[in-house]
Every structure is written in structure tokens, then in C-alpha cells.
Amino acid sequence: MITNPFIESRDLFAKDLSDRLSVEDFKKIFTPVFANEAIGKVCQNGKYDISILRTYGIEVKNFYFDTMLASYILDPDQKHNMDSLSEKYLKYSPIPLTDLIGAKKNPELIFNVDEKTLCNYAAEDSDITFRLYEKLSAELKKENLEKVAYEIEFPLAPVLEDMERAGVKVDEKALNKFNMRLEKLIDEYKKKIWEIAGEEFNINSTKQLQVILFDKLKLPKSKKTKTGFSTNAASLEALKGKHEIVDTLLDFRQVTKLRNTYVDALPKLIHPRTGRIHTTFNQTVASTGRLSSFNPNLQNIPIRTELGKEIRKAFIAGNDRNVLLSADYSQIELRIMASICEDETLMKAFHNKEDIHRSTAALVFMTPPEEVTPDMRRKAKEVNFGILYGIGAFGLRNRLGISQAHAQEIIDTYFNTFKNVKAFIDNSIQTAKAKGYAETLFGRRRYLRNINSDNRTVRQFEERVAINMPIQGTAADMIKIAMINIFNELEKRKAKTKMVLQVHDELIFDMPEEEVDEIKPVIIELMENALPLKVPVTVDAGIGKNWLEAH
DNA sequence: GGATTGAGTCT
DNA sequence: GGAGACTCAATCC
Structure with missing residues (x-):
């Protein structure tokens, strides 16, 4: 598909492409092809193409194949841009775009390029994409990855485009007001830190901070970094109570983070025409x-x-007749693990709708459930998370601040109670070693090329990946299927509800209040049944005027 | 001016 | 020395 690099994807409003081509002419030329259901479309990064064409009022029909997504499905850790794919699968290096618009890639220069050069470039782009399609479609079939492609990733692309275009409303005034509060706090903390340190320095500089903490104030050093000793939150937590500077430092870190990353940055990204923030979802970066x-x-x-929480509050419904709906999967990763390993104890806990961390605590600490203390529950929660990530006694000791022997004891009791979980972990590693990859319930793969490495650190890292990827990846498959089904259902019902965000196990919708009664149960039902497990899947949904209220 | 490092935010 | 991401400020080259 040929697109004009002058048009930025963030541009949601049409403009003439040049002095020779009006929006009307553009539509006239391209609509008969792209809006024709009988013509399948093969693209490289079709979400982008769909977005450009929609900007011009052209709804792409029959989005059939995407070479970038195909490459991601075949091997998510590779590069997926067209030039790389061409070199890999076609042994051909395409005309570099920089030949046309310079190393600095100034899009305006495209107008200086003569027509013949431009046509050759564009035609080659299309030609390569189609040749890649021929190679990659065969490869998907051969590797048994067609379901992931045709049932998940390809149909998801237009859904993501729609979400990006919808965007989410952010209350700029609320952020500005909050900013004033943060500025006051930052100033207060900064002065206090300087006063305690006895000098003014750049608190944001770890280099300067190390000198203050470890040389001047003689605080005990803990973790090493490449360049010195760590001043991160975990290290500072360990120093709490040893020196009055520590608490203020942690507070300072928190408020500067909130200001710099969110309160200052978000308003700049509000689109001047829509008044909303339009993120971009990347469908091909995460290995899982x-x-x-x-x-x-x-x-x-x-x-x-x-x-x-004040920042979440600033994410609001689009207008005063709308609300936000947040729907999230409850304990989805543990449910997936229970389903994969078919552990009776774990499955029973989910069937009985138990509080899973409390039940785990009861079993691991051999205590009646009603006598489980908050601290026992917290520890059990860490254990459950640790299991999903392939933790060892060392890691658990660090997380819980207990002795390694005690950590080992907890782990032993856990595996003794949840026998199939231990079998699942061993089996995941063995299967990955034998096949060379880990895979999800739906068949999505991640290659683990170092799982047989002689280097213990490298090998154990991939062993943990072999445990985690099938779980995290299955959860990803599940919510992606739900998104596709929900999108189609909303379209079918001609609902005004818009899906606007996805946060791994949660979907956010911006919807008219009067649609809540009809649509909310539909969303829950489609999420819960997207990919059936051997344990119940449950979704919690809430509504509110802002994201914090809804969640 | 781009790349790296260390820090922190989320699931 | 638990999995997966992105962003920011300081610093390095």
C-alpha cells in the first residue's frame, strides 16, 4: 500500500496532499479499491495505512494480511520493519527512504523528488510487501501459526486504530491545579534535603547524590551499580530510620516523577482539535x-x-452525558496457570470463589483461612507473583525480607501443596528446552535460544521466561480476542460506546450513561468467554466520571 | 546530538 | 538474582 510520508499518523484531520492532489481527488482515486470488500488488502503495518485512509474518509474493507504482524508472530524478538524483512526473506535491500528525503528524513523534501524516482520508490514498496506476503503466509502455515495471525493479530489492528483515533479525554485544568500543589511540595522537599545535606546540589543526579549519601553522610552502601552504589527506592527503603534525609528523598523522588512524567507531559499531548489524548499502541514489541x-x-x-491517584482522576469521560467503564480480569494469570497445570487445589479455590492469596496463605502457613493475618496474606501474594515469574528462594528472600532458609521453607510447602504447579514449572522448562520455544494456549510462540546455555545466569533467565511467557502470553491472547469480539459487537449494535484503552488485563470504555445497562453486561460476557479455561474467568466492571472512580 | 545509565511508573 | 513494557534527567561520548 502506498502512503504519503508527509502525512503524519498523528494527524487526524485531512489536508491536501500537495498542490496537485486535493482531498476529493484522493478519495476518488483510492476509494474504489480500498473500500471494496472483494479486494483483499496486504500491508506492512496496516494500522498506519488504515489510519491515513480513514483520515481521508476511506474505510478499508477486507484487511487481509500484514507482513509486519506476520513477522512478529513467527518470531517476536526479531526486527519487523520492511527493510529488515526484505533483507531476511527476499535477500534484497530496498531503495533507502533517505535517498529521497535525506539522512535527516525531512518529510517536506518529498515534494522535491521527481515523479519517476517517487514512483519507483512507491512501486517497490508495494512489490516488496506483496512478495513478503507470499513468503510469510507460507511460513505461518508451515509453523502452525495461522490461528494467531488470522484470528488475533490481523483482526486486532483495525480495532487498535479505532481506539487510537477515539483517544481519551484528560482534564487539563485538574492537572494544572495539581501541578501547583506538586510544585509547592517539590520546593519544600528540595529545601529540606539541601538543609539536611548542608549544601545545595542536584538531587536528580545520582552521581552527586551518591557523594552526599555515602561520602558526606556516611550512610551504609547496599547494592552496586555499574557506576557506583545504588540510590534507588529499594536501597533507600533499607536506610529508612538511619537518617532523616531518606524519607524526604523518597518523597522528592515521587513528586518529581509525577510532575515530569505525567502532569507536565500529558497536557502537551492533548490534540488541539479533539481535546483528547491519542496514544499509539505498538502491536509488535512485547515478546510475550x-x-x-x-x-x-x-x-x-x-x-x-x-x-x-490524582493523575488517574484526570482521565475523564468525554462529555457530561458520558461515563468511563473499566472492566478488568480478576487474577487472570493465576487462573491461567491453574487451568494449564490443572492443579486440583488451585482449581478448587477458583471454583469456590475464594480469595486466592488468603487461601494460599492458609495452606502455606498451615493456618485456618479465618486466622490468616494481613501480613501472612501479603507474603502469600508475593509467593503467588513469584511463582508466575519463576522466582527462587533468593528472590523471595529479597522480596519478603526474610532469611533464605525461611524463604526456601515457604517455597517447599507451596510446591508440596500445589503439586501440579511444580510439575507445570518443570514441564515448561523441559518443553522449551526440547522445542526451542515457549508457547501460549493459543499457540503463540517465543523462541528461547539460550535456554540450554552453559552460562547459568543466561540459562536461568530463559527458564523463568519459559514459565512466565505461556501465562502472560495467554492472558494477552485472551484480552485481544475479547477486544475484537467487543469491537464487532459494539459495531453490530450501532452503540455509541467507544473502547479507548487497554492496560494488559483491563479495558476502558467511554460511553453514554444510557448505554451502560445494555452494554456493560455484554462487555463482561465477551471478556469472560473470550478464551475459556478450566476454571471460571471473572471480570470486575465499574463506572465513574473518571478512571479512578471506574476502576 | 545521540546513546547509555539509573531511576520510577504500570500490569 | 522474578516477567513484560515506556519515559525522564543526567551523563557520557
């Missing part, structure tokens, strides 16, 4: 099958701390 979000990343909006 998850999505990522950038410019801005809306998958790491704070929620943990009181100050952080």
Missing part, C-alpha cells in the same frame, strides 16, 4: 504477546499512592 503504548504510555498511569 502483550501490547505496548507510547507517546504517551497510557499503560503506566499511577494508581498506587494517594498523589498518584
Whole structure:
């Protein structure tokens, strides 16, 4: 598919492509092809092409194949840009775009390129994409990856385009107001730190901070970094109570992070015409099958701390008749693990709708469930997370601040209780070693080329990946299927509800209040049944005027 | 000016 | 020395 590099994907409004081609002419030329259901479309990064064409009022029909996505499905850790794919699969290096518009890639220069050069470049682009399609479609079939492609990734692309275009409303005034509060705090903390340190220095500089903490104030050093000793939050936590500077430092870090990364940055990304923030979802970066979000990343909006919650509050419904609906999978990764390993104890806990961390605590600490203390539950929660990540006694000791022997004891008891979980872990590693890759319930793969490495650190890392990827990846498969089904259902019902965000196990919708009664149960049902497991899958859904309220 | 490092945010 | 991402400021080259 030929697209004009002058048009930026962030441009949601049509403009003439040049003095020779009006929007009307553009539509006239391309609509008969792209809007024709009988013509299948083969693209490299079709989400982008779909977006450009929609900007011009052309709805792409029959989006059939995407070479970039195919490459990602075949081997997610490779490069997926067209030039790389061409070199890899066609042994051919395409005309570099920089030949046309210079090393600095100034898009305006495209107008200086003569027509013949431009045509050759564009025609080659299309030719390569089609040749790649021939190679990659055969490869998908051969590797048994057609389901992931045709049932998940290809149909998901237009859904993501629609979400990006919808965007999410952010309350700029609320952020500005919060900013004033943060500025005051930053100033206060900064002065206090300087006063305690006895000198003014750049607190953001780890280099300067190390001198203050470890040389001047003689605080005990803990973890090493490449360039010195760590001043990160975990290290500072360990120093709490040893010196009054530590608490203020942690507070300073928190508020500067909130200001720099969110409160200052988000308003700049509000689109002047839509008044909303339009993130971009990357469908081909995460090795496990998850999505990522950038410019801005809306998958790491704070929620943990009181100050952080203020930022979530600034994500609001599109207008005063709308609400946000947040629907998230409950304990999805543990449910997937239970389903894969068919552990009776774990499956029973989910069938009985138990609080899984409490039940784990009861079994691991051999205590009646009603006598489980908050601290026991917290520890069990860490154990459950640790299991999903392939943790060892060393890691658990660090997380819980207990002795390694005690950590080992907890792990032993856990595996003794959940016998199939131990079998699942061993089996995941063995299968990955034998096949050379880990895979999800749906068949998505991730190659583990170093799982037989002689280097213990390298090998053990991939052993942990072999445990985690099938779980995290299956959760990704599940929510992606749900997104496709929900999108289609909303379209079928001609609903005004828009899906606007995905945060790994959660979907956010911006919807008219009067649609809630009809649509909310539909969303829950489609999420819960997207990819049936051997344990119940449950979704919690809430509504509110802002994201914090809804979640 | 681009790349790296260390830090912190989320699931 | 638990999995997966993205962003920011300082520093390095």
C-alpha cells in the first residue's frame, strides 16, 4: 500500500496532499479499491495505512494480511520493519527512504523528488510487501501459526486504530491545579534535603547524590551499580530510620516523577482539535504477546499512592452525558496457570470463589483461612507473583525480607501443596528446552535460544521466561480476542460506546450513561468467554466520571 | 546530538 | 538474582 510520508499518523484531520492532489481527488482515486470488500488488502503495518485512509474518509474493507504482524508472530524478538524483512526473506535491500528525503528524513523534501524516482520508490514498496506476503503466509502455515495471525493479530489492528483515533479525554485544568500543589511540595522537599545535606546540589543526579549519601553522610552502601552504589527506592527503603534525609528523598523522588512524567507531559499531548489524548499502541514489541503504548504510555498511569491517584482522576469521560467503564480480569494469570497445570487445589479455590492469596496463605502457613493475618496474606501474594515469574528462594528472600532458609521453607510447602504447579514449572522448562520455544494456549510462540546455555545466569533467565511467557502470553491472547469480539459487537449494535484503552488485563470504555445497562453486561460476557479455561474467568466492571472512580 | 545509565511508573 | 513494557534527567561520548 502506498502512503504519503508527509502525512503524519498523528494527524487526524485531512489536508491536501500537495498542490496537485486535493482531498476529493484522493478519495476518488483510492476509494474504489480500498473500500471494496472483494479486494483483499496486504500491508506492512496496516494500522498506519488504515489510519491515513480513514483520515481521508476511506474505510478499508477486507484487511487481509500484514507482513509486519506476520513477522512478529513467527518470531517476536526479531526486527519487523520492511527493510529488515526484505533483507531476511527476499535477500534484497530496498531503495533507502533517505535517498529521497535525506539522512535527516525531512518529510517536506518529498515534494522535491521527481515523479519517476517517487514512483519507483512507491512501486517497490508495494512489490516488496506483496512478495513478503507470499513468503510469510507460507511460513505461518508451515509453523502452525495461522490461528494467531488470522484470528488475533490481523483482526486486532483495525480495532487498535479505532481506539487510537477515539483517544481519551484528560482534564487539563485538574492537572494544572495539581501541578501547583506538586510544585509547592517539590520546593519544600528540595529545601529540606539541601538543609539536611548542608549544601545545595542536584538531587536528580545520582552521581552527586551518591557523594552526599555515602561520602558526606556516611550512610551504609547496599547494592552496586555499574557506576557506583545504588540510590534507588529499594536501597533507600533499607536506610529508612538511619537518617532523616531518606524519607524526604523518597518523597522528592515521587513528586518529581509525577510532575515530569505525567502532569507536565500529558497536557502537551492533548490534540488541539479533539481535546483528547491519542496514544499509539505498538502491536509488535512485547515478546510475550502483550501490547505496548507510547507517546504517551497510557499503560503506566499511577494508581498506587494517594498523589498518584490524582493523575488517574484526570482521565475523564468525554462529555457530561458520558461515563468511563473499566472492566478488568480478576487474577487472570493465576487462573491461567491453574487451568494449564490443572492443579486440583488451585482449581478448587477458583471454583469456590475464594480469595486466592488468603487461601494460599492458609495452606502455606498451615493456618485456618479465618486466622490468616494481613501480613501472612501479603507474603502469600508475593509467593503467588513469584511463582508466575519463576522466582527462587533468593528472590523471595529479597522480596519478603526474610532469611533464605525461611524463604526456601515457604517455597517447599507451596510446591508440596500445589503439586501440579511444580510439575507445570518443570514441564515448561523441559518443553522449551526440547522445542526451542515457549508457547501460549493459543499457540503463540517465543523462541528461547539460550535456554540450554552453559552460562547459568543466561540459562536461568530463559527458564523463568519459559514459565512466565505461556501465562502472560495467554492472558494477552485472551484480552485481544475479547477486544475484537467487543469491537464487532459494539459495531453490530450501532452503540455509541467507544473502547479507548487497554492496560494488559483491563479495558476502558467511554460511553453514554444510557448505554451502560445494555452494554456493560455484554462487555463482561465477551471478556469472560473470550478464551475459556478450566476454571471460571471473572471480570470486575465499574463506572465513574473518571478512571479512578471506574476502576 | 545521540546513546547509555539509573531511576520510577504500570500490569 | 522474578516477567513484560515506556519515559525522564543526567551523563557520557
